[in-house]
Amino acid sequence: MDTALASQARAAARLIAGADSLVITAGAGMGVDSGLPDFRGTEGFWKAYPALGKANLRFEEIASPRTFRDAPELAWGFYGHRLNLYRKVAPHSGYRNLHVIAQQLGGGAFIYTSNVDGHFAKSGFPPNRIVECHGSIHHLQCLNNCARKIWETGKFAPEVNEGRCLLTSPLPRCPDCGEIARPNILMFGDFGWEGSRTDLQSMRFREWRATVRRPAIVEAGAGMAIPTVRLFGASLNAPLIRINPAEPEPDYSCDVYIRAGALAGIAAIAEELAAMGFAGSGG
Numbered sequence: 001m002d003t004a005l006a007s008q009a010r011a012a013a014r015l016i017a018g019a020d021s022l023v024i025t026a027g028a029g030m031g032v033d034s035g036l037p038d039f040r041g042t043e044g045f046w047k048a049y050p051a052l053g054k055a056n057l058r059f060e061e062i063a064s065p066r067t068f069r070d071a072p073e074l075a076w077g078f079y080g081h082r083l084n085l086y087r088k089v090a091p092h093s094g095y096r097n098l099h100v101i102a103q104q105l106g107g108g109a110f111i112y113t114s115n116v117d118g119h120f121a122k123s124g125f126p127p128n129r130i131v132e133c134h135g136s137i138h139h140l141q142c143l144n145n146c147a148r149k150i151w152e153t154g155k156f157a158p159e160v161n162e163g164r165c166l167l168t169s170p171l172p173r174c175p176d177c178g179e180i181a182r183p184n185i186l187m188f189g190d191f192g193w194e195g196s197r198t199d200l201q202s203m204r205f206r207e208w209r210a211t212v213r214r215p216a217i218v219e220a221g222a223g224m225a226i227p228t229v230r231l232f233g234a235s236l237n238a239p240l241i242r243i244n245p246a247e248p249e250p251d252y253s254c255d256v257y258i259r260a261g262a263l264a265g266i267a268a269i270a271e272e273l274a275a276m277g278f279a280g281s282g283g
Contacts, residue, residue: 008258009268012218012241015256016269017278019216021107024098025233026262027114029221029244033092033263036085036117038221049078051165060188068143068182076167079183080158083137086117094266095123098218101273107212110205114222114229116185129208131201133228139184141194142174149176150184150197209236217241218269219254220262241269 016022028038037048039059046053052062061067067075102109111120111130116137121127139150159169172181186193209215217240222229233240242254243265258265
C-alpha cells in the first residue's frame, strides 16, 4: 500500500475504532468502481450516452419531468437503460467491507446517499437503515403524482434501443389514472417529485441518530457539483472521514482526508482495522 494512503487509512481506522456506529454518506463516486457512470461534466455524460450527445442533450435536460411529458420514449430510454444497468451490475467489494465494519459496531450503520442505484441494499445493508435523498430508480410514481403513491418497478423490464436511447417496449403507466409513470427520482426542475418515501427514511435516520453516542462519518465519492451529501455530513457534528480522489474540501472540513477512489480508500481502511485486530467498540 502507498505510504501516504496507509497513513491516511490508519488515521481513519483509529476514528472508526473509537466510534459506536457509522454514518456512511455516498455520492456518485461510490459507484464508479463498480463500472457505473457518474455523469461528471457534459463530455463524460455524452460519452456514456452518445445518442444524447448527437442530439446535444445535456444531463440536466434529459433528467427532467418535462422530457417525460414531451418525449417519454426518450426519457425512458435513458432511465430504462440505467435501471437495467443498475440491476445487472454488482456492487464493488467496498460496500461489503463497510457492511462488515458496521456489523462490528454496537449501533451498526446508517446510509445517506444521493445515488439512486439501490446498491447499498443490494450489498446487504438493511433497507430501513438507508436514506436515498434523491429517490430510487427501483420505484415509480405517476407523472402527475395523482394519488401521491410510490410503487416498486417490480417486473417492469424496459427494452431500450441503446443506439437511439429510446424505449421500445410499452411505457409504464400509473395504476390509478393511466398517466405515464416516471422514476421516483428527484430530477432537475422537479416540482412533482413524490418525496414521502425519502421523508420516511429521513425520519428513521433521526430516530436512529438519537440512539447512538459516538458515530463516525465515512464519506465516499461525494463531489461539490451538487453538494447535498457533503452538506449533510458536515451538519452532523461528528468525526468525518472523506474518501475522494480529486475534491478534498474546498469549503467543508473533514478530520481525515483519503485521496483515493471509494474502493481503494475503503479497502485501505479495512486493512488497517484488521491489522489493529478491530472487533468494534460495542454499545
